[in-house]
Amino acid sequence: MRSDIVDFLVKLLCKSCFGRTAQPTTVGLCLPKKVSLDTGHARATYLNTNNDFLPLTAKMEGLGKKEESVATVETDAAAASAMISVTDLTSYMYCPRLLFQQKVLGYEEKLNPAMVLGGIRHKFYDLTNKYEEALVVHLPETSREIILEAYSKSYQNLLRHVVASHSNSLALFDIAPEEVVAKLQPIAAAEAGERAENVYSFAAKSSVFGKELWQMLSPKILSELKVKSPMLRLKGTVDRVEIHPNTILPIELKTGKMPSDGVWPSHRVQAAAYMMLLQEKFNTAVTKAVVRYLDHNSSKTVVLNPYMELEVKELTEKVVRLLQGNTEPKPCGRVNCNCTR
Numbered sequence: 001m002r003s004d005i006v007d008f009l010v011k012l013l014c015k016s017c018f019g020r021t022a023q024p025t026t027v028g029l030c031l032p033k034k035v036s037l038d039t040g041h042a043r044a045t046y047l048n049t050n051n052d053f054l055p056l057t058a059k060m061e062g063l064g065k066k067e068e069s070v071a072t073v074e075t076d077a078a079a080a081s082a083m084i085s086v087t088d089l090t091s092y093m094y095c096p097r098l099l100f101q102q103k104v105l106g107y108e109e110k111l112n113p114a115m116v117l118g119g120i121r122h123k124f125y126d127l128t129n130k131y132e133e134a135l136v137v138h139l140p141e142t143s144r145e146i147i148l149e150a151y152s153k154s155y156q157n158l159l160r161h162v163v164a165s166h167s168n169s170l171a172l173f174d175i176a177p178e179e180v181v182a183k184l185q186p187i188a189a190a191e192a193g194e195r196a197e198n199v200y201s202f203a204a205k206s207s208v209f210g211k212e213l214w215q216m217l218s219p220k221i222l223s224e225l226k227v228k229s230p231m232l233r234l235k236g237t238v239d240r241v242e243i244h245p246n247t248i249l250p251i252e253l254k255t256g257k258m259p260s261d262g263v264w265p266s267h268r269v270q271a272a273a274y275m276m277l278l279q280e281k282f283n284t285a286v287t288k289a290v291v292r293y294l295d296h297n298s299s300k301t302v303v304l305n306p307y308m309e310l311e312v313k314e315l316t317e318k319v320v321r322l323l324q325g326n327t328e329p330k331p332c333g334r335v336n337c338n339c340t341r
């Protein structure tokens with residue numbers, strides 16, 4: 001019974017791993033033999049109401065779709081183009097010259113391995129969140145261990161699919177997909193553990209399962225949530241947002257070094273900007289954000305205050321002025337930095 005349940009849940013996330021097309025890898029997992037696309041979308045599937053496996057992208061495309069008039073779309077597009085992105089603020093903090101070169105002069109940032117790995121990570125988290133409803137609805141009324149096993153196996157399979165869907169980009173840097181799967185496995189395991197525990201403890205408290213469990217589950221987690229505000233002149237995508245009954249918590253997922261105290265200044269600005277954007281979107285106070293340093297398995301809280309809000313507004317003003325102007329900032333002379341263009 002136990003393995004049947006797990007198999008069923010795994011199939012929800014991974015049609016290719018039924019054993020027909022998969023091949024074992026050195027890390028003891030399997031990867032699809034053929035990967036023809038490198039679109040950044042996993043070749044995962046979901047189960048619709050007719051019990052057919054459909055491409056995940058079909059489900060994703062249907063999410064949040066609504067009928068919009070041409071006029072509305074055009075107005076939205078015009079408003080969006082007048083806004084800068086939150087990442088422009090942090091890019092400006094690092095180097096106004098590079099930001100100007102990219103946004104005004106059109107210099108493209110060269111693809112590098114860190115960008116590819118970052119994209120894989122983001123896509124993995126995005127898909128785990130988008131799949132959670134299907135997973136929760138089909139969970140059996142059972143123990144913590146079985147729920148954890150279902151999450152773990154499903155997320156490991158999803159990770160393999162996401163990595164496989166980036167195999168062309170990885171090949172540009174001679175990086176084997178198996179290597180990336182092995183590197184990111186702990187992240188997938190941690191994510192599975194956290195979500196399984198959240199679901200198990202809520203189900204144990206409320207004694208509900210299936211659709212009812214999903215409907216009542218709290219917190220609900222949204223990922224890659226797009227936010228924008230013509231008033232703030234900002235737009236962006238929040239890595240993760242937890243919707244609690246009385247509060248909303250944005251979470252930024254970061255790789256790389258972590259400061260010994262607090263968060264990096266650019267992460268503080270990003271967190272503050274997203275809190276301000278979410279406040280407007282949900283029309284409620286959003287006063288705390290979390291920056292999660294994935295490589296250190298550590299989360300730090302940022303509390304919004306008026307100084308931070310002012311900092312975001314002043315930075316926005318500076319970036320808008322830079323991007324609307326025609327003056328390329330001069331090299332600043334930072335040591336070990338590349339100002340060749």
Ligand code: SF4
Pocket residue numbers: 094095096097098330331332333334335337338339
């Ligand atoms: S040295 Fe050049 S690239 Fe580096 S931060 Fe300064 S202006 Fe930017």
